[in-house]
Amino acid sequence: MIQFACPNCRADLKAPEGTEGRTTHCPTCAQSVTVPDAAPLLDALPAEPVPTPAALAPAAHLGRRPDSFRCPFCQSTRRPTASMEMSTAGVVTTIALIFLCLPLFWIGFLIREEKRRCSQCGRQLW
Numbered sequence: 001m002i003q004f005a006c007p008n009c010r011a012d013l014k015a016p017e018g019t020e021g022r023t024t025h026c027p028t029c030a031q032s033v034t035v036p037d038a039a040p041l042l043d044a045l046p047a048e049p050v051p052t053p054a055a056l057a058p059a060a061h062l063g064r065r066p067d068s069f070r071c072p073f074c075q076s077t078r079r080p081t082a083s084m085e086m087s088t089a090g091v092v093t094t095i096a097l098i099f100l101c102l103p104l105f106w107i108g109f110l111i112r113e114e115k116r117r118c119s120q121c122g123r124q125l126w
Contacts (some may be wrong), residue, residue, distance in 0.1 A: 002038050006031070076120035087113040 002015045011028040015035040026033050070077055086109060094108025116125045 002035060004036050006033050008033075071118040071120060071123075073123045073124070074118060074121040076118060078119045080116040080125055081119050082114055082116050084112045085115045087111050 002017065002020065004013055004015070005011065006013055006026040006029060009026060009029040011026055013024075013026060014032065015022075015024065017038070020037045022035050023032050024035060026029070055068045067079070069079060077104045080090045090111030092108070093111060094105055094118070097105040097108060117123065118125060
């Protein structure tokens with residue numbers, strides 16, 4: 001069996017030995033495909049370029065600074081405010097400790113997380 005990839009859709013194809021050079025149809029994309037010589041599959045595929053660090057830079061293709069911000073709710077470009085608030089886990093821990101061990105209920109107040117809010121509309125950002 002000769003294994004090769006369709007040059008149009010990259011589907012894995014198989015052809016019997018002795019059919020090199022013949023034309024067949026790809027069952028995936030229905031395009032005409034010529035069965036290659038019995039060469040390894042890797043030689044038939046073009047090499048993919050290795051991405052450069054410049055190509056991996058975030059937001060470089062958007063034409064704006066990476067630190068720019070836009071609120072998804074009010075479309076404001078003002079920087080969000082950040083504050084440390086008691087997390088949901090802290091609330092649950094505090095309530096559980098009130099019922100289970102009253103002297104330790106304060107431990108839940110130590111569980112905090114940073115929450116960001118839009119400085120224009122005040123909605124919490126994720």
